[in-house]
Amino acid sequence: MTTIAVFGTGRTEVGDDDYTEAQVIGAMLASAGYTVMSGGYSGIMEAVSKGASQKGGHVIGVTTAQFDGKRDGPNEFVKEEIKLPTARERLMYMIDHADGYIVLPGGIGTFAELANIWEMIRVGDMPQKPVICYGAFWRRVAFEFLTSKYVLMDQWTSTRFVETPEQAISILEETLKSPVPPDEQPSL
Template identity: 45%
Template sequence: MHTGKTIAVFGSSRRDEQSSLYHEAYKLGHILAEAGYVVLSGGYNGSMAAVSRGAREAGGHVIGVTCAVFDPLPPNPWLTAEIKTPTLLARLQTMLEQADGYIAVRGGIGTLSEVTLAWSLLQTRSLAGKPLILLGADWQPVLDALRSHTDLGNSIAALARIVATPADALTALLVPPTPPGPPPLG
């Protein structure tokens, strides 16, 4: 079964194969591919490789959005297609535009920038109707800190949904996101 939909997975390049977070990303890729989704990631190592590997081993189509900034680093071997971009900003724009939804696993500052840009574009309705799912308990303290130290309101916070497992992430993809309140004025 192919849904015709592409899911971007954001995550760390620093996961080794023995890590429980690597195995979680692998399982996520596997589950997404089994459900018929195309899996899109940054295309390199760590969580990106894990989700790619899981999807590919489940027979899925796997796209890596790579970047000339990282040359000569090769993409991971589980990709079925590569989109090469000239800059990190172009890479992120490509990932956001190509995907029908987003799932973030635990990562670093790059993952955080991917999540916050997607979140901001959901708030302004530039990515209206696309789910943003944060996989794992590590995201709750991040969300709590943002609520405590920014002007993040409940309707905007609700655009990002935290789930516990890859199976929960798949289920969350099927539930339309709650629309935000009126768009901000600037």
């Protein structure tokens, strides 16, 4: 099954726009037949897990022993927990085991996750995979960086900036072999 890793802040809460949009994205990913993978904790990770779980999707939470005692365990919507010793191993697992990425708003950790994906693609450690930066936040932050004279255009050709869950799913379906036969695809 095709797996999409979703990255984003652990600090958003139920009722926040970011939480609601992440929940919709999780539901749409599951409805389209994708496995949803996240860091497995709270905030956007919980929201995307909740949305996918409510649609019967498979939800993987990649957690780390390094956060034991600092964070609660995986959110209640995770169906499969993969617990790794360190945050570094957690990140590399998510990057290596995903077929595409959706990056929602977040802080330094989320930016580091995105930067690692870009760097691994740039140096050829992995093939081009779809990288979807979601919302105005990333359009401001990442787009400024990527269009600077220090980054060559061919280094980020797999990155797209979107404003809606529908756009994100559409890009995944255009760039990845669709996991669900076309006649069974949900209407967007």
